Amino acid sequence: MYLFASEAVSAGHPDKCADIIADSIVDTLLQLDPDSKVATEVFISGKHVIIGGEVKTKVHLDHAFYEEIVKKAFNQIGYPESGFERGETFFPDEAEIHTYVSTQSPDITMGVVKGDNEIGAGDQGMMFGYASSERDDYMPIAFSYAREIRDVLYAYALKHPETFGVDMKTEVIIDYGTKENFDHCKPQSIAKIIVAISHNKDVAQAEVKRLVKEIIKENVKFEAGHFNEKNITFYINNTGRFVQHSPIADSGLTGRKVVCDTYGGYAPIGGGSQSSKDYTKVDRTALYAARWLAKHIVAAGLAKKALIQLSYVIAEPRPVSVTVDTQHTGLTEIKDEELSQIIADKFPLTPRWITEKFGLDRPSEESFLYADIAAKGQIGYAEYPWEKLDELAWFKKEFRC
Template sequence: MSPDMIFTSESVTPGHPDKLCDQISDAAIDALLREDARARATVECALATGILFLAARYAADALVDLPALARAVMQDAGYAAGIFDARNCSILTSFVEMPLDAREPPLWELDDDEAIGRRVAHEQANVFGYACRDTPEFMPAPISLAHRVARALDAARRNGFSSLSPDAKTQVSVEFHGGRPSRIHGVSLTVAFDGAALDEDKFEQLRAIALDALSIGNMGPDAQTKVQVNAGEPFEIGGPARHAGLTGRKNGIDSYGEIARQSGSALSGKDPSRVERAGAYAARHAAKNIVAAGLAERCEVHLAYAAGQAKPLSLSVETFGSGRLGDEKLAGRVGELLDFRPASIVRRFGLRTAPAASGAAGFYLPLATYGHFGRADLDLPWEATDVIDALKS
């Protein structure tokens, strides 16, 4: 990418149909793992006007009412009445329950290195982790700011701006000079109102919400920062009554705002035996520690997995010319310090026991909105900067 550019990233609120599907899928993963830490599951959703299609393939010693769980997620997102009502929408299901011996082996085997070596990747996957010095969370500025505005919109709706639809999109454009973010060029909001139209008062209220959210931190809006609301086509109604949703369709929002590479696979709706999920967390952990250690200004870690093998075929590091050490040397240090075999990642991050420890709030469910990385509001194991000293030595 050019060091001098304007880059735009988007985020959405929890009521966006794609994000509703992600939340339902991850709420199901939480519920199954909460009752059975050995569970294996893939859960996917499709959502449209008045109907939810919920598909799950799982092996779990658990009793979970998935349709009721889906209704609770949709209602919490704001769809308790109106054109789309979580309480009375139709839910079609396709569940395939596999035998219990298809579950993951007992968790005590994670303490045995030979057993870890026998737990191979079930799929081919290229996963990427990224980190940079744009923000205190080592995330790219555009996606970090877009998430911040989306959070502010949802908070405003929950705290009195009742005519605001649960479904909204935020886009933040950031100017980069010399490879570093220098100013906020503009913000664009796409919002709908329940039973109301956008007028001057609502525009000013939305403008204030966006600018206040962007004013937190080292780089705030200036007098030239543009704020637009519904600048594209008219957005009179939002949610599933307007556009369909699908699990795994917002990968850019889930990761780095499209400023860095990401796997084409969804993160949500998969138990941690799926290496495209667990591996993405491990790659982020490695990249963040490299940058936090001061060994690079920005860093991408790539892991390549082949089905039927435990060790990744390839581990590579790219620092885009910003590294204090050569990329190959950094890759060597990371490979010596961290074990990227799938079962080792699960053990290191506690990915199977975290849902039970997190209680009703869930561990995977909160990740389904506002991204899986750079979450200062969550205590995520892959965000820990716990190998900085070892990387420096």
């Protein structure tokens, strides 16, 4: 056996609640003022929701502005669930909201806002993009299964609040058989499935376990041969009870689920999270660009895996380094260092270029909302603009694939 595990969390998880609130602030401000600069962090503990950070915008901000966003976000997440009592889950009408938001430092502003309509990087740092040939969507498989199991359980919880709450975590452990299979994107089967799901106190643990297995079997589309219930070890609510949940049971903090937001542990993560930040922050924009590049490399047949690192220095528009690592899975004679240079020469990868390419300054119901992305994950969903293979023809022609 050669095992690898990945985890996912639902929108109702306290950390995700914090991310969703923070990105709801970003969505609202950019819709009202596309030039807004936003970096607000959210901490939730019990009934307290604390919002801090920096904002530069033309929008009038007061306590009522933040209070409306917080309560709307919780309601969209699914709180409160009608099957739970006060003390068991979070009730938005009881929330005590505290705001400690200041204006963005002018020292940062002068580095970000350039006279030539360019945008300087809002901070220094490095971001990573990753893609794998394990699936048609070029995402690693254990992570994708963990997210898909989470999604079907969360959807059931929203429809059946008398049974399940919206606070849950899922984990899938894949058996690759050998390290060589892992290196060359050949997963064999699911070895273990782990689920922690909040539930009504009147639902017996035997029923929780039966329902969870049934929902998974009936709703998740597994690759052929990957799901054999007889050979899978299930851990469902391993403490035996999960009634009290939500932020009243565990605190939530922005940016604490960056592994779940990106590649599920299959690849490195950058120096910061994406949630809470506007498009000038390369923690967000460069992650999207790096994923877009990595996906093109694998989809074009250049390699079975691709890891991209982009690094930036504050106030400079272009990345100071572009690095491609195909992790010894290259399918052409092109060396990684050549690939790195060609990509660096072809694509500007400035915050302005990335923003305009993916419409990052225009979140909307018709395109995408950052709050929805925070709930589901920053990459890997076909509807995201940075998942489009719109330069695939160039990659194939340039590298004669």
